[in-house]
Amino acid sequence: LAGGLRLGGGFRESREAVHMLAVFVLGIVVLSLVAGYFYINYVRAEQESPLMKGVVVALFWSETCPHCLHILPYWRQLEAQQPLAAKGVRFVDVPLQSVEGPALFHKYGVFETPTIVVLRNGRLVAELPGVTGDSASELLAKVERLLSESAALSAAAPGAATSPPSGGGLLALPLLFAIGLATAFSPCALPVLLAYAASGRRLNPWLCGLSGFVGAGVLALVVALAAGVVVRALVFLPLLLSALLFYAGVLSLLGVEAGASLGRFASMPGCLMCAVYPVLAAQCSLPVLIAGFAGVAAAASPLAALAFAAGLAVPLGLAAKGSTALNRFLERRGLGKVSGVLLIVAAVVIAAVYLVGV
Amino acid sequence: VPLHWVGYLVVLAELAVLVTVIEALAARKGASIIGLSSRGRRLLFIASMGFVVFTWLVYLSRFIVLDFTLKEVAEETSYGMPLFFRIGASWAGGTGSIFLFSMILAAIGLALAAGRIDDRLIAYHGGIVLFGLLYVLLSGGLERASGLPSGLNPLLKSFWLYPHPLATFTSYAFIAAAAVAYAAERRRASRIMAGVGWILLSLGLLLGGVWSYVTFGWGGYWAWDPVETSELLPWLILTAYLHGMGWLRDSDVMLYTSAMSVFFATFMVRTGLSPLHSFAGSTFADLLLLVPAAVFAYPALKGLPRFFSSLWRSLTSRKPVRVALAATVLALGYSHLVVFASLAVPAAIHLAGMEASIPQGRSGVAYYHPLLYPVLVVLMLATPLCMLEPATWAPYIALAAGTLFASVLMVAMTVRGLLVWSPLSTTMTNAMISFALPLAAVAAAAAIYSLFLNAYRRRILNACRALIHIGLAVLVIGILVSGPYAFKQEYMVEVNLKPGHAVDLGGGVKVELLGYSYSLDTKSYISPLSYRNTLPVAMAMQALAALSHIYSMEQRALTVGYAKLKAHGLAGLVDLEGKRLHIPAKAFAITDHTELHIEMNITRIGLETFGGGHAATVNAFPVMVASMLIKARGPLAVNISAGTPLTLDFVNPLVFKVDDYTIEVSEAQLHFFNIYQAMAQGSPTPARIRSLGNNTYLASPVTLIVTNGWIKHGNKTLGVPIQLSTDEAMYLSVKSSEAALQRLFSNPLVAELLKTGRLQRIADEVMRGRNLPLPEKIPETAVLHLKLRIIEHGRSHDVDASIRFDANGELAGIHGLVVKVLPISIGPDNIYVAIYPPTYPNQYGWHDLLLYYLNKTLPGIRDPAKRLGILLAFTAGYLVDVLKQNQQGALQLLLQAAENLYNVTSHYHSIITSEGLRIAVKRIPMIDLVWAGALVMMLGEAATLIAVSASWRRRRGS
Secondary structure (H helix, E strand, O other): OHHHHHHHHHHHHHHHHHHHHHHHHHHHHHHHHHHHHHHHHHHHHHHOOHHHOOEEEEEEEOOOOHHHHHHHHHHHHHHHHOOOHHHOEEEEEEEOOOOOHHHHHHHOOOOOOOEEEEEEOOEEEEEEEOOOOOOHHHHHHHHHHHHHHHOOOOOOOOOOOOOOOOOOHHHHHHHHHHHHHHHHOOOOHHHHHHHHHHOOOOOOHHHHHHHHHHHHHHHHHHHHHHHHHHHHHOOOHHHHHHHHHHHHHHHHHHOOOEOOOOHHHHHOOHHHHHHOHHHHHHHHHHHHHHHHHHHHHHHOOHHHHHHHHHHHHHHHHHHHOOOHHHHHHHHOOOHHHHHHHHHHHHHHHHHHHHHHOO | OOEOHHHHHHHHHHHHHHHHHHHHHHHHOOOOOOOOOHHHHHHHHHHHHHHHHHHHHHHHHHHHOOOOOEHHHHHHOOEOOOHHHHHHHOOOOHHHHHHHHHHHHHHHHHHHHOOOOOHHHHHHHHHHHHHHHHHHHHOOOOEEOOOOOOOOOHHHOOHHHOHHHHHHHHHHHHHHHHHHHHHOOOHHHHHHHHHHHHHHHHHHHHHHHHHHHHHOOOOOOOOOOHHHHHHHHHHHHHHHHHHHOOOOOOOHHHHHHHHHHHHHHHHHHOOOOOOOOOOOOOOHHHHHOHHHHHHHHHHHHHHHHHHHHHHHHHHOOOOHHHHHHHHHHHHHHHHHHHHHHHHHHHHHHHHOOOOOOOOOHHHHHHHHHHHHHHHHHHHHHHHHHHHHOOOOOHHHHHHHHHHHHHHHHHHHHHHHOOOOOOOOOOHHHHHHHHHHHHHHHHHHHHHHHHHHHHHHOOOHHHHHHHHHHHHHHHHHHHHHHHHHHHHOHHHOEEEEEOEOOEEEEEOOEEEEEEEEEEEEOOOOEEOHHHHOOOHHHHHHHHHHHHHHHHHHHHHHHHHHHHHHHHHHOOHHHOEEEEEEEEEEEEEEEEOOOOEEEEEEEEEEEEEEEOOOOOOOEEEEEEEEEEEEEEEEOOOOOOOOOOOOOEEEEEEEEEEEEEOOEEEEEEEEEEEOEOHHHHHHHOOOOEOEEEEEEOOEEEEEEEEEEEEEEEEEEOOEEEEEOEEEEHHHHHHHHHHHOOHHHHHHHHOHHHHHHHHOOHHHHHHHHHHOOOOOOOOOOEEOEEEEEEEEEEEEOOEEEEEEEEEEEEHHHHHOOOOOEEOEEEEEEEOOEEEEEEEEOOEOOOOOOOEHHHHHHHHHHHHHOOOHHHHHHHHHHHHHHHOHHHHHHOOOOHHHHHHHHHHHHHHHHHOOOOOHHHHOEEEEEEEEOOHHHHHHHHHHHHHHHHHHHHHHHHHHHHHHHO
16 A cells, blocks of 8 residues: 555656546547548558459550550450459459549559559569450460469469558467556556555455456456457557557656556455456556557457456466565566566567568 | 829828828827827828728729729629629739738728727838838729720639638738737737737638639649748748747747738739739839838847747746747748748749749649658647646656657558558658658647646636647648648549439449530620730731731642642642542562562542652652551561551552552552541551451551652653652642641631731731731620539439639630539548530540630621631630640641631530540548638637637726
């Protein structure tokens, strides 16, 4: 309890930090809304286009080019027959005079019409500008030669190349566990728990750990399920997660604690206190806590929610046991700096994973 | 120059203001000229300001009654103009806009005089009105004029003629008044006027953007046009002032700079350096606008050193809010300097008589964006500090670090290609958007948070300020996302809209043309005679003179040359157009010794010279246009393609008869295009070549030029190439390449003038400096009415739209077509649709509405000379850009085009059914945030002003 009250001196600073944190979270939400809206309506609309999947042979043409109009009927014939479907090759055409036309011409650097472009998962592998032909079979022969020259078919099986950024798959579980741990190591809440245990009131370590697990787990599950519904709109959540962790790291390095004193929780029954520990921890670990929930939301899976809750529960059990080692660990000076650096490293790792798209 | 009587009234008003100012100045020195008491001086001020307002009303009345003897009225109105535009026209010109400014300033003076007013304010305020009126007098708009109206610029003839200019000039007046009120130590009046000035100036900028967006049809709202940039100039420094006033010592420097920028902006409009807002070229009177600019620059420069030292003290004070505000002031001040330099330096060079251009459009983006981007970053980073006013740095540092981290992440995503904002922009531009967006989002969040926090704490003033900054952040987000899409025309897709077909515009929106009709406005007329000094009319005059000259020259070539050809025995071979001749398959070899069999259907035979030169004789070659079947013995080593001609070497000469000529071909060149079409249009359209398999090709149209062979006629035998005299060659060239001119001579309009010898007389007169014959008045406007159905996600609604064509735009060389712009909102995005009339499918591309207009108007002009004059003037106006590029052949081109225009227009029928309307469409993301953000900013400042004056009243009450 004394550990919790120790922080009362920096109250104003701490309240300003809460305002700033609220602003930051709100800002990231605004950013996610703007970027998410744009992403869904502009970026993904393009990514979901048939050009982005598998091996595609596209004829880029223009209404104003007579040669294009000459070969277009033959090409349409190929599109109708799809003679290379067995090899996983699709025939499509991209007119310049269409809503997405100019952007696609620009993207693949097509300056001449007609041009045949071979794409694998949306990436250009070969092109044949100024193509001519007087029959579908002649065009097909040219396409087959182009395919064999470019070795578009020989490489590995098709998969999404520029897939929407993901939360990082398997890496997410240990990461969320770690964030749970970091949340639990709230420098103002954990000492309260330790003092509570030391005061001799009955506090079963297992029960406390389990209560914490259930408390955090229920919350996290709700977040995970809710996120599952709206996850399509939340493609930028990993960004939110890493930015929040980075922010928390800087706060920790500067020795600022974002939170208000919630000492009255100390009078609660033990199990209840363990169950609401995430709220209690928010006193000083609010950014990390939000990052944890954001991570759960990003992964949008119950497993991720449980990993996060488990990470949170372990220190609770230890604290309930009244571990002196834990106590000593917490009283170590420079802990804030170490955790600050760790949080920043975690932020950078998440960002890197997000960007590389593991 | 004789003044119109309104001009003398303005002279009187000017004298009244002068007396008022001198008396007030004298009173300050303890003297007096006409011995008025302080109350008397106040009454004199009220009287003179009232007189200025009265004079303006009289000036306005001249527009309402369409008194064309006043030059400004003649230049901006037309016969039968509706009242709405007559009133608006009063501020559409260079004189009228400053008169409006002076009148508003005088009205503000009246309002100020309602309270306490001292001699200093009388002298200062009267002083600016004095300058304004002096400009009005000297700018030439009040001179007496011929009484012939020119009509209003077509782009101005819309609802938008009111809001943008009124907001802009009212704001200019308020800013100038705020500066003098501050100098006269009327601080509170100055604060309110600066605030009102800021709101109206922001409104003016916004409305200018909206006007551009809904009028020009390219989808942009800002293009760094020098006049837009000029209006931004006072906004930047006035915004800096609003951030510095009250706490930063000597911040009034910025208010004086704002007033200086206002006059500088009005001067910039008149330098003619802007393509969008050009009034007449700069005159001596325009330089006069630099005098008040200099007057305001004086106190600004004098206070500058002290201002900088106090700014420096604030920047180094380490108090978060103080530093943030000082950084904002510094950033805005710096941007003012950048923008000012970009305008003032070219303007100075221009005044010195040298070529200069201001960065604008794409060059404006390249110049301003890198220089001003850091300002955006500073402003966005400073906003959370100003909004939350923390006492310590640490929480803010974490916020800024987290935000910048998010920015770096976004940039990384953009560079990786995961989040590309504008695919048609550079990676750099996309990275700049990505970097700024998190900053703007956090600024928005800070402002939103601050709004609620301060509203909760009942700190109304702070809540109002938060509202302004919410608007700012939303505006910035809107600009970041929509900017490249709005600016770049490359995003435009052109589609055709034919009646009865629904066209997909993307985003789930379809449009359908239900019906259309045309009308000619029979109420409004303009006088073409008032366009004597414009480029199109000048070109039409030259063309008319050239027409007569060419006629006399070509008639000689045609008569003499033809006589010689006849004697030569070649007259019958010159141009056998439409002579159809089938030539069965003949064997011949081509350069790689492959044997070919050709079979051709000849559609035209002629004799042509190539190259020419100044030699005494010219080589001529028989030429045949045909469709051709080519069978090769075995695969060809050469490509049969449009680009490369084939040299044909006949194994046995190809012999055939045309009329009484026998042509024997032993060597020829085969070109895969129609040479006559290529000569007429300047560029060849490649032949269609179809491969029939089995080494057989069908090509059409091709041109066979006989390079070696014989021509037999009667008992004469001529070797190819045929040697022709220059007269004969001249005849050939007139006959083929100038066929269009020949048609012009036989055009009924011209033929009539030629027959009576009138064309030659008019040409002589024009050469001697007389004017082009033009009708006294012609209808001003033709309109194409459209009934459109917009279908959005299954729901449909009908829209009436109209496309307008104004004759005066064409005559002035600025084009008379006003396209219809139809922005369709989808969430915060717009589907931007610009609808154009179809263009006639020939090389000139006349638009349908021009053809309709001339079809209805030309027959009404009795005198064929005037009809020809107006036809040439319209042709020159329509093709003015092309003609400016082709200085060499401009007149020839103009004459040929006029002939074509006459023909097309006299056989006019609407081409909408066959060609369809032209629709340019693009989707612009989040454009509505731009308008919404700007509006919220203005609302916020208005609320702030109300809160400020309420707090003053409370303080006075207590």
